[in-house]
Amino acid sequence: MNATLTVPVLFAVITLGIAPGASAQSANRDQLIENFMQADADADGALTLSEFTTLIDLNAQSGIGRAALIKRMGRYGTAFGRLDGDGNGIVTTEEMQALAERARR
Secondary structure, eight states, X not given: OOHXXXXXXXXXXXXXXXXXXXXXXXHHHHHHHHHHHHHOTTOSSOBOHHHHHHHHHHHHHHTOTTHXXXXXXXXXXXXXXXXXXXXXXXXXXXXXXXHHHHHHO
16 A cells, blocks of 8 residues: 555544644554554455454554544544445545545645
8 A cells, every 4th residue: 555645545444533734644644544444454445344444443452542532432433434434344545645635625
């Protein structure tokens, strides 16, 4: 997976937790990439709900974004649904980037 592509995607994936331009982005970048790569079991650059759940759990352990809140509230499906724009059960890099773009506005 291309780490350059992964970084903006990850900021959307962490859902929704780190505001664009926040200094935490730089500090958490390597951990975000590592967590995403661990969660993406088939290394296809897209996440199933199961892979997304793993990502949220890893991000919660790392103290990244709102992942701990999502985990504590059991809102994996809600967060996943916000990313899965076409509702096909897979979150693609394009869908994650679209959410990141909307967040920047």
